[in-house]
Amino acid sequence: MRIQALFRCVTFFVVLLVSTYSLAEVVWIDVRTSLEHQIDSIDGDIRIGHSEIVPEVEKLFPDKDIAIRLYCLSGGRAATAEQALKQAGYTDVENIGGISDARKYRHLEE
Numbered sequence: 001m002r003i004q005a006l007f008r009c010v011t012f013f014v015v016l017l018v019s020t021y022s023l024a025e026v027v028w029i030d031v032r033t034s035l036e037h038q039i040d041s042i043d044g045d046i047r048i049g050h051s052e053i054v055p056e057v058e059k060l061f062p063d064k065d066i067a068i069r070l071y072c073l074s075g076g077r078a079a080t081a082e083q084a085l086k087q088a089g090y091t092d093v094e095n096i097g098g099i100s101d102a103r104k105y106r107h108l109e110e
Helices: 002-024 034-039 050-060 076-087 099-105
Strands: 026-030 067-072 092-098
Touching (some): 067 076, 092 099
Parallel strands (some): 067 092
16 A cells, blocks of 8 residues: 555655656747837746847757747748748747737637
């Protein structure tokens, strides 16, 4: 009986650890202006303007295989940033669209 309880406990913590690790691997970047970010933002997301995206991401995330998700107001600047990061060698970059799309994608409330 004690072995089963211990096994369940260990299994629970392993699943929790793997889930947390998986969530932590995605980097969310808001490529809007700092003023737009001050008016409306998603807690915990990084703000890097689309025109500075490559040097800033290279400083913060040198691993070119890290999962990066980008958004702006409507998706246009995020598309520019996505292309720039892919040209810089980043392999897992996706334009999610606008900030409302980012919220929907992540099941966050506005």
